[in-house]
Amino acid sequence: MACMAFESARTFSPSIRNAAGSGAVGLIQFMPTTARWLGTTTENLELLSAVSQLYYVGKYFEPYAPRIHSLSDMYMAILLPKYIGQPDDAVLFFDGVAYRQNAGLDTDKDGKVTKREAAAKVAAMLNSGLQPGNVAVYEGWL
Numbered sequence: 626m627a628c629m630a631f632e633s634a635r636t637f638s639p640s641i642r643n644a645a646g647s648g649a650v651g652l653i654q655f656m657p658t659t660a661r662w663l664g665t666t667t668e669n670l671e672l673l674s675a676v677s678q679l680y681y682v683g684k685y686f687e688p689y690a691p692r693i694h695s696l697s698d699m700y701m702a703i704l705l706p707k708y709i710g711q712p713d714d715a716v717l718f719f720d721g722v723a724y725r726q727n728a729g730l731d732t733d734k735d736g737k738v739t740k741r742e743a744a745a746k747v748a749a750m751l752n753s754g755l756q757p758g759n760v761a762v763y764e765g766w767l
Contacts, residue, residue, distance in 0.1 A: 626751075626754065627696065627747050627748070627750040627751035627754060628653065628699055628700050628703055628747055628750075629652045629653060629682070630750040630754065631700075631746055631747045631750045632652065632653050632654045632703060633651070633652055633654075635750075637652065637675055638651075638652075638675070639651050639652060639670065639671060639672075639673050639674060639675045639677075639678040640671040640672070642671070645726055647726075648667060649667070650667040650670055650671045651667075651670045651671060651673075651678055651681075652675065652678050652679070652682055653682055653685065653703050654703070655667055655670055655681065655685070659685065660681075663681050663684055663685060665681065685702075686702060689702040689706060689709055692709045692710050693709060694710070696744060696747060696748055696751065697713055697740050697741065697743075697744035697747075697748075698710060699747075700743060700744045700747045701740060701743075701744075704717070704743060705717055708740055711740060712740070713739065713740045713741035713744070714739050714740070714741060715739060715740045716737045716738070716739055717737075717738050717739065717740060717743055718730075718731075718737065718738040719736060719737040719738070724736075724737075724738065727743070730742050730743045730745075730746065732745060
């Protein structure tokens with residue numbers, strides 16, 4: 626849930642689009658190529674209810690599930706699957722377009738984004754969601 630909260634800007638909307646214009650959509654920001662791999666399209670995914678889109682979220686995670694052992698691994702399955710199981714100090718982005726698109730994750734502003742830094746915002750979402758009285762229900766889930 627924390628990953629979906631982060632990826633959907635806390636909306637849990639199946640139709641939310643990536644603000645940077647990548648073409649990604651939905652609960653875990655499915656890229657067009659990922660949608661095709663799952664046998665669908667981003668256009669179809671954005672028309673689904675949140676509950677219906679969970680089918681594709683589950684299908685997406687199936688091949689990664691045996692290797693996911695932490696929240697940071699879970700987020701890496703979404704962001705950069707090759708970093709699942711890597712140490713939290715592994716550098717994900719340090720240069721070029723990929724860094725610029727993810728510079729907001731560079732919490733210490735040292736010009737590189739580590740797995741720990743990338744997962745920190747998801748961990749903050751988890752911690753926020755676990756606070757007493759901070760339970761919100763997205764009406765589309767009902």
